[in-house]
Amino acid sequence: MFYYNSNFKGSAANFxxxxxxxxxxxxxxxxxxxxxxxxxxxxxxxxxxxFIAKALNESATVYFNRNSGGACDWLWAQGSKQSQANQLNRTYNNNASLKVVDGEMAEGWNCYQF
Known part of the structure; x- marks a missing residue:
């Protein structure tokens, strides 16, 4: 879920x-x-x-560019089934694409990890 404001405030968009x-x-x-x-x-x-995961090893990656390119922020549930970014780091007001995978990494090695 994306939020318009920091700290999960303002309008939201759920995927x-x-x-x-x-x-x-x-x-x-x-x-x-x-x-x-x-x-x-x-x-x-x-x-x-x-990010709320269905399984323990899911992750969501937010990308700066379209088609999963550029700088990114990686939300990995890490066994708790949820991850949160109170304020996105590399994609703050510059998010263009999203990828959710069943697996530990979605190119997370180049991303800021939450």
Whole structure:
């Protein structure tokens, strides 16, 4: 789940399932809490993220560029089935794509790890 503001505040956008979204430009935030960001594009507007895994070894990677390219932030559940980024590091307001995998890494070796 992406949030418009840091610390999981503002409007949110929820994504479910494995695979990837090569371009977040077509997705928008929906009202959550105070509604900041409602209706804006998720691409290049996300500042925090929360990941809930179905299994212990899943991970989500947020990329700076479309098609899973460039700098990235890696949210790995690490056995707890959840990972959170109160404030994205390398993709803060510069997120363009997302990949969720069943496995420890989604090219996480080049990413900032949460």
């Amino acid at each position: 479910v399932g494995y695979g990837g979204i090569s371009n977040l430009a077509g997705y928008t935030f929906a009202t959550n809490g105070n509604g900041n960001g409602n209706g804006l594009s998720v691409k290049s507007n996300s500042t925090s993220a929360f």
